[in-house]
Structure formats: structure tokens, C-alpha cells
Amino acid sequence: MHAYANPARFLSLAKPLTFWFLILGIVMIAFGSAYGILAAPADRLMGDSVRILYIHVPTAWLSMGGWTSIAVASIIQIVWRHPLAAVAARAVAVPGALYTALALITGSIWARPTWGTWWVWDGRITSMLVLFFLYLAYIALANASSEKGGVSRVTAIFGIVGAINIPIINRSVVWWNTLHQPASITTGGSSIDSAFLWPLMVNVIGFSLLFGAIVLMRMRAILAETKVEARLRRMAAE
């Protein structure tokens, strides 16, 4: 892993990966969504509003995956002092916040016809809103304490502490009575019919690749920024 501590080596790998992640991600999202909207069947009870599933589920999963990776990167930063870990954690925060917002918005749009309300303060929805605020706080903290492109140790600790919300989001539908339904896809199988499931999985992979592409782009931008800053500092010193 430390082989990629060298930014130049990382960049030589990140550049082509960004391209392929982005292209494949967009193609898969376009295909999955088009199939989901035009060809997949309507739900027995929800009718056409089931189609929002193809955006809601991938974004909701990745918003949780995003913070999990911030926590992992923060641990790597604190324990192993890997120079790219902080850059990665910082790069994840913005797409993470974006995906959380998308999950909340699509969920709200789905809830209006399905439940009969735009919003309720149940365990799942409230903990997702908390996740969105955690992302915003992380972004603010990271920007305020930027150190050579990375983030300060306080920000890293916040990244680890904030991860406590992830199991709460995941378990909220089990621990408490919520209006939100329990998980449809678990390790025990899926209660989503295969007609809905496969375009959903195409979109999950597509959204993951897009997420990865955004993270790599942001990492490259942060590294470039550090280089510019260092150069400016050297020029000023001369």
C-alpha cells in the first residue's frame, strides 16, 4: 500500500482509472435507469413510483459506504500516517454529502404517494438526515484545517467518531418501529423481485463507479492544489 504513498505513482494509476470509472459509470447508470424507467414493470401496490428505487437505493447505500471509507481512511491516517489517506477522506466527503442529499430527496418524493407524506421523523430518516449534517460538518472542518492537502488529526477523529451513525442507520429499522420498511436485500437474500433487482444492481455498480471517479478526480485536484501551493511558496521564498 505504501507503494502508492508516492503521489506521482498514485497519479499515474489514478488518471486512467478516473476515465474508465467515469465512462463505465455513466453508461451503466444510463442503461440501468433507462431500463428501470421504460422497461421494468410497475409495482403491485406502488405502481410507477417504484421506479425511484433505481436512484434511491444506490445513493443511500453509497452515502453510508462513503462515510465508512472516511472512517477507514481516518484510521489509516492516524495509525499508519499514510500521506494519501487524508487526501482520500477529504475527497470522499463532497460526493458523500451529494449522495446523501439525493437519497433524502428521492426518498421524500417516493414517500409522498406511497406513505402519504413528504417527511416523517422516524429512526431511519432522522439518522440519514444526521448523516447529511455530519458530511457538511466534516467538509467545513476539513476546509478549515487543511494541512498539505490532507486534513488535521481533529478532522480524522471526527471522521472516526461520526462512523457511529452508520450502524445506527443500518439497524434503525430493526431496533425501532419505523415508517421506513426494513431492508429488502440482506445477506439472507432479496425480497425484491428479479424484474426490479437486476436493473437496480446495474445502477448500484454504475453509481459506485461514478462515486469512485468523483473521488479520484477530487484527489487529483487536491494533490495538484498542494503542488501549486508548494511552488508558490518556493517562488515567494526565492
Added chain:
Amino acid sequence: MGLYRDAPIGTKSGTVEQEKMKAKHQRLTLVLLAVAALLGASLLAAYALQGQASYFYTPSDIAKKQPEAGQAIRLGGMVEEGSIQRGADGVTVKFVVHDGTSKQPVTYTGITPDLFVEGSGVVADGKLTDGGVFVADTLLAKHDENYIPRELEGIDMTGKQHKTETLVQ
């Protein structure tokens, strides 16, 4: 890691490497301890919240707690098969909510959500009357975790069972 441990002791570079490893291990233990403590704390908090953080009471909760008539509560459960009676005025609806063990009769006046059908989940805001009937002011439908295409309705029986964990324990 074993590589570093085998480094010759006494030489300057070996000691430095060992010192580095030690610091790394210390940080790792510290982080692991912190994470374990956090996890424990939040699990305890979640456990303590169990009753309060629920979005609704089930009919069994109501039977157990016996809330006073007129107290605002939120009821959740499954609409009993064959229990929906539409009033003559077209907007009043009477039905029974159950959770597998207890039952609660409910009346509601207003437009019901699309998903309000027999055997589906509902969440209602309202209060109990002296007669033990729950009068709802708002009615929300609860969707379960099953997604079934229209064409398969009636063929695939898994969708009819509504094994919603949070409603029927």
C-alpha cells in the same frame, strides 16, 4: 512486521525502526480502544432509546401501556383482512389494526393513501376514545420490504404474506 522485529538490535537503524513500530502499535491500540468504547456507548444509548425512539406504538404496546383516552398517540400495524368498512359518506373508513397478537379498531375520516389496502401496514396519528376505538386524524401507509411486479400479483404468494418484521413480531 516480523521483518522489523528481526532487525539487529543495538544498531542505530534497528532501534529507530523499533521505536517507529512501537509508536504505530500504540496508535493502533488507542484507535481500536476508542472505536470499541464508542461502539459500546452508542449500543447502550440505542438500547436505552428502544422504547422512546420508536415512531409508533403497536396494538400490543397499547394493550400493555393502557394510554388514557384523549392522549395523542401514534398507532402502527397491519390492516386486518376483511375489516375495512367504508362509510355511507364516502370518506369515513372503519378498520381493525393488528400486530399478530393484539387488535385495535380504528376510524378515520379523510382520503386514504393508495397503499391503504387490507393486509398492508398503516401508521395513524390520533387518540383513543372511552369506548376503546382509535380515532385517527392522519393516516399513513407503510410499505413493506417486498417488491412485486403487477403481472405477478396473486401468483407469487410471498408478497401476500407481508412478513414485515417491524409490524408482526
